[in-house]
Amino acid sequence: KNQVEQSPQSLIILEGKNCTLQCNYTVSPFSNLRWYKQDTGRGPVSLTIMTFSENTKSNGRYTATLDADTKQSSLHITASQLSDSASYICVVALRTYKYIFGTGTRLKVLA
């Protein structure tokens, strides 16, 4: 069964601190893995996209890693800001058009 699991479910950190979110997947056939940021009441916005052969991808303060052997990915947020408070969703795209969504990590950044 295709599954994408994320941890932690929720996380609270202080502004300026770093954090790392985890994603484990059992998806086949794998096309690529994406991290999205979803603000409350809004649609998901893409942060990073990684194919099977890519190990890391950065987008500003966001850095994603992918280990295709262990089927794990992480999203590291550096120097967090209040505006980083959102849900972060790990999505694995199948070679068909379908996306498999993780349940997300709800991040709260406190001043």
Next chain:
Amino acid sequence: GAVVSQHPSWVICKSGTSVKIECRSLDFQATTMFWYRQFPKQSLMLMATSNEGSKATYEQGVEKDKFLINHASLTLSTLTVTSAHPEDSSFYICSAREPLAVAKNIQYFGAGTRLSVL
């Protein structure tokens, strides 16, 4: 990136009425659009795939007669929730796949529509 517009962003309706949600690709032609539903604190769940000029493909468990999808043009897909009931209250999100990015399987998401059925 490409822009997908969704309207309305929030709608409240009485039980038994129908509600139409529009999804538009503003700067590209989308032969394929997707409709998702998201309940609080849960993942997006694919409801159906909308293909321009043909019938939508519904996921298992989604009632096609209740959730009517029309994709009459390359830039517009609509989802109509017919005879809405309180249990249909949810966050509905559409996405569109850019034809030039088919190989990369890139979907661009709308901002979502929050439906509240009283």
